[in-house]
Amino acid sequence: MLVEEGRNRVVIEGVKPEIDGGRFPIKRTVGEKVIVEADIFADSHEVLSCVLLYRKAEASHWLEVPMKFLVNDRWQGCFSVAEMGLYRYTIRAWVDRFKSWRRDLAKKLDADQDVTVDLLVGAEIMEAVSRKASAPEAAMLKGFAQALRSKKRASESIQLALSEEIAAMTTKYPETHFSTTYDKELTVVVDRVKARFSSWYELFPRSCAGHSEKHGNFRDCEERLSYVSAMGFDVLYLPPFHPIGRLHRKGKNNIPKAGPEEVGSPWAIGSEEGGHKAVHPQLGTLEDFRRFRTKAQEHGLELAIDMAFQCAPDHPYTQEHPQWFRWRPDGTVQYAENPPKKYEDIIPFDFQTDHWQELWEELRSIVLFWIQQEVRIFRVDNPHTKPFRFWEWLIAEVKKDYPEVIFLSEAFTRPKVMCHLAKLGFTQSYTYFAWRNTKWEITQYFTEMNQTEMREYFRPNLWPNTPDILTEYLQMGGRPAFMSRLVLAATLGASYGIYGPAFELGENQPRVFASEEYLDSEKYEIKQWDLKRPDSLKDFISRINRIRRENAPLHYDWNLTFHPIDNEQLICYSKHTEDLSDFILVVVNLDPHHVHAGWLELPLSTLGLDLRQPYQVHDLLTDARYLWTGPRNYVQVDPRIVPAHIFRLRRRIRSERDFDYFM
Amino acid sequence: MLVEEGRNRVVIEGVKPEIDGGRFPIKRTVGEKVIVEADIFADSHEVLSCVLLYRKAEASHWLEVPMKFLVNDRWQGCFSVAEMGLYRYTIRAWVDRFKSWRRDLAKKLDADQDVTVDLLVGAEIMEAVSRKASAPEAAMLKGFAQALRSKKRASESIQLALSEEIAAMTTKYPETHFSTTYDKELTVVVDRVKARFSSWYELFPRSCAGHSEKHGNFRDCEERLSYVSAMGFDVLYLPPFHPIGRLHRKGKNNIPKAGPEEVGSPWAIGSEEGGHKAVHPQLGTLEDFRRFRTKAQEHGLELAIDMAFQCAPDHPYTQEHPQWFRWRPDGTVQYAENPPKKYEDIIPFDFQTDHWQELWEELRSIVLFWIQQEVRIFRVDNPHTKPFRFWEWLIAEVKKDYPEVIFLSEAFTRPKVMCHLAKLGFTQSYTYFAWRNTKWEITQYFTEMNQTEMREYFRPNLWPNTPDILTEYLQMGGRPAFMSRLVLAATLGASYGIYGPAFELGENQPRVFASEEYLDSEKYEIKQWDLKRPDSLKDFISRINRIRRENAPLHYDWNLTFHPIDNEQLICYSKHTEDLSDFILVVVNLDPHHVHAGWLELPLSTLGLDLRQPYQVHDLLTDARYLWTGPRNYVQVDPRIVPAHIFRLRRRIRSERDFDYFM
Secondary structure (H helix, E strand, O other), X not given: OOOOOOOOOXXXXXXXXXXHHHOEOEEEEOOOEEEEEEEEEXXXXXXXXXEEEEEEOOOOOOEEEEXXXXXXXXXXXXXXXXXXXXXXXXXXXXXXXXXXXXXXHHHXXXXXXXXXXXXXXXXXXXXXXXOOOOHHHHHXXXXXXXXXXXXOOHHHHHHHHOOHHHHHHHHHOOOOOOOEEOOOOEXXXXXXXXXXXXEEEXXXXXXXXXXXXXXXXXXXXXXXXXXXXXXXXXXXXXXXXXXXXXXXXXXXXXXXXXXXXXXXXXXXXXXXXXXXXXXXXXXOOHHHHHHHHHHHHHOOOEEEXXXXXXXXXXXXXXXXXXXXXXXXXXXXXXXXXXXXXXXXXXXXXXXXXXXXXHHHHHHHHHHHHHHHOOOOEEEEXXXXXXXXXXXXXXXXXXXHHOXXXXXXXXXXXXXXXXXXXXXXXXXXEEOOHHHOOOHHHHHHHHHHHHHOHHHHOOOEEEOOOEOOEOOHHHHHHHHHHHHHHHHHHHHHOOEEEEEOOOOOOOOOOXXXXXXXXXXXXXXXXXXXXXXXXXXXXXXXXXXXXXXXXXOHHHHOOOOEEEEOEOOOOEEEEEEEOOOOOOEEEXXXXXXXXXXXXXXEEOOOOOOOOOXXXXXXXXXXXXXXXXXXXXXXXXXXXXXXXXXXXXXXXXXXXXXXXHOOOOO | OOOOOOXXXXXEEEXXXXXXXXXXXXXXXXXXXXXXXXXXXXXXXXXXXXXXXXXXXXXXXXXXXXXXXXXXXXXXXXXXXOOXXXXXXXEEEEEOHHHHHHHHXXXXXXXXXXXXXXXXXXXXXXXXXXXXXXXXXXXXXXXXHHHHHOOOOHHHHHHHHOOHHHHHHHHHOOOOOOOEEOOOOEEEEEEOHHHOOEEEEEOOHHHOOOOOXXXXXXXXXXXXXXXXXXXXXXXXXXXXXOOEOOOOOOOHHHOOOOOOOOOOOOOOEOEOOEOOOOOOOOOOOHHHHHHHHHHHXXXXXXXXXXXXXXXXXXXXXXXXXXXXXXXXXXXXXXXXXXXXXXXOOOEEOOOOOOOHHHHHHHHHHHHHHHHHOOOOXXXXXXXXXXXXXXXXXXXXXXXXXXXXXXXXXXXXXOHHHHHHHHHHOOOEEEOOHHHOOOHHXXXXXXXXXXXXXXXXXXXXXXXXXXXXXXXXXXXXXXXXXXXXXXXXXHHHOOEEEEEOOOOXXXXXXXXXXXXXXXXXXXXXXXXXXXXXXXXXXXXXXXXXXXXXXXXXXXXXXXXXXXXXXXXXXXXXXXXXOOOOOOEEEEEEEOOOOOOEEEEEEOOOOOOXXXXXXXXXXXXXXXXXXXXXXXXXXXXXXXXXXXXXXXXXXXXXXXXXXXXXXXX
């Protein structure tokens, strides 16, 4: 066993954040902080100095910030990430001879011990430091050394030894030759702010003509932009808009054979009219798409498009690249299946093919093609059915040149798989939110996502519904259920989305009892939506989205705290800014059928509130204002009116003491 | 970004046990199991096969055991370590084409789907496997393939496809070409059983002459062996027995200047009579030491000797190797200090010296010297004041040739430092046990040591007292306190030790109030102990050690479970063998002054006990037997008699139903 340098005495371990031993990066958005902690210690009792090193990945030099000692050998440092792209960080620490000397000197002086020799040791330290310092500083340090050696003026020497002057000079040139640098360089992926805070709206462009018999196109869809924009969303997500296969096309309600006029599922991509780089002729041309994208942007809506890496049986690839698919012994191609379920209108790529590299490159070219069309957000369909290595490669390849690209993972699958996709690079992830309905479920799930290591790589995007998911809760709970799930999604998560207009119109008829599929699902047919229906939730949604925009605490996930409330049907939580200046308190009635009331309890002292002073809570949903005092307060929520409160807390209430003639 | 093989689809992560990403080994003793768990998953829905690979470090081939699926993508495998030394383990997993095919086939058959093509796919799999099989097996596999292709006898083909025969043959030759092997080889240090289960007794040989005026020697000490052995200990630990420095020698009660006749501290090692490889002339010769070691062994006592890597100022090293010490600007050598405390009789090595390699090698030669004298257990004094890298190197160097060597770390320091020393190789570690007195403290501490990752590398050795530690609890609590602390040490921990005869004679006078130092400490003078005092705890200790020997559950640490008992002064816990056949239940009264009673609660169903059947508990301390029924039972403990119960549980109570003429 070879030990190259046995004099490195400092150990750095237990570094956080660090995902799987540094195998994966953590995530941040521009302007956020990275707080790094580590256990740092050496043998014996000397004083350590620890610094956090960080740099942009492409920079050649480290920047350095001192770490501070917390407790129990734990140290903490912090840096901010100002630009998109990759940052690296690591830690360096060393036994600090000067600080140790200074501390021990002070202790000995306190105990009235003779320090003659100690001052001589100090002089040696000054001399050693002077050899590294600039000429004027070296001269000063040598002067210090001389003064410390001067036996005549002992008390002056001591004063000098303990001075801030000598400390500042010495700290500038630490003796780091036996320093320990942590053996890993850890990575931060820095995304733009929208990666963290975004409000998504999904719609089917083909349903935008306003009539179920008429195939809408991008021009019709432009008409819909002001409607979506007025609700306050900032991402408009379109299901695939490519040519749809005709072979084995599915009919209405997912029946195996479509009639001649039926439009099929947009996820059955590709026909003789083109594949993943083409636009469905009935929706328009590539030019129409680009125009639509521009119009959307003018409405403050960034487009997100769907990346579904799969083909209809008549996709051009099946002819041009048969080697990318799995052919069965009977000469037919292997369609998608999850026995006993069959998806004959969709054939998966065979990622086990010997031609996998060619396939990967083609798929990358699809993403780059849409990036050339100015698309920067991709909602990735079923990433968990394609190899992890492929995604890791693809996302890194794309973000190398386009760090602003956002990939949303639609992996409704097992928890470890969802997390792994997030680790390997997906910017945001769909979650189990749709199936977390009780107070216990919500509290557990959001605590796991926001308070464990998971938060470092997994950015939740909460969807109360999708074209595939009409939850039992929405089916049974009616309008109040839609409202409460909206409030939960929009306030529990910094990113959320709805599939509309089904959502705002409260569409909740399942195809069959206990199924989560919609009756007459828009996936298989053109829908006619009455956007002006008086019971539409569009105004409520607008209000929610305005509250989100205007209240900074709702732009973040990690600041979520749950509070006790003595009714199982009421959930109470808050979010606040780091400086506590903004505080949003949410109470939701989880029971869509009955009025519920209860006493909630706030940690006033943590919030910096005086226990004896009244404070005002302003319900941003109803504009009602309440004066509360003390931690325990009563709330009552009627789901038939509004199933939630979103309070903004005002700390300062004017009283007679505010008059200038008071006292 | 280069991806060499994009077709490896399986991810292996979250492997446990794995210390600091595999930087450190886990520990086991001969015959123990290593249970390995990991998150293992791939994209899509196919079936995986996972194997745990292990080998002795020096072996060139892996052994392989299948892992079983637990839940939530978690897999588990297990192997046993039969020999001392190092083992390695890792994991391999792959998408199992055969198992996936078989599962899907069964699902399709259940759904009455046509499986013609599936049988052809199966035939292809058989043919692929046949290419790797031995000739007779290949022939059989080709036969299977042919049978599966036979359209005429479809039902027979199906039966064959699902048969165990075909499964067994195929599993034997899995298609692992796209398998994933975990990227780390993890290490197990396997020690002998005594590393886990040991009972230590510490004594000062110089006090063995039976008179405080007479310096005892190893011959006198031989007389003491049957006394120690009768108490049932198996390790006899001697403080340093080397020549003691004369320069700055400490006097009685640690006063700075010793009188001419005073014996000094054994930890001030070295004088003109020799250093770390010499025997104190008043104790005898090296030959005497060897004879003593042999005699001890005949009494079932293995010697543990003290490794204190520090010198008295007149140690020969200070003359021969001045470069190993730190010299101060005034020409004096730097003695040990922790300002404002000074230890002028001890000078530390300067591990920062440019001659560190020479120093390391000399220190290793000391250990090897005593290994040549047949010593195999070293209690290492203050390892936390020497560099971590040194210990890691030294222990590995020694154990490479002598895997049976045990190093006990005497690091009474900060938790992270104690843990790090254990991680880097110390076989056992002193703990904070001496200062854990309340039920909450004990429960927390032992839960941390036995139920967290810490148990993988940190083997506690529990000491109620040492020559440096006379706790407040022992000072205040008198005889019952000594008894209860003994029971706690001996039953909470598989390894424990006492410093005697101070312990069995209940020595509890501190030098000054609130100090943990003994009055007239044996560290600085020869003590005269009256071993025959009627209040000696020696018989009680014998009984405890016999109970330990005879009851396998007490040979282990990880099997400790705490149980509720409704009195804060009573603590209740159990240990059982893995098969539940042996079960020891301990109740200790933590209050040395008053009788306490309470109701304890046992998890009967976990123990495999019938809730309605009576069971017997046999108090091994008093031989009393009680019949209990149900989980809640009453106990009362009087500290003036015995402050604890150590129950052995007997499951089966005879009743009239046992008569053969019953019924």
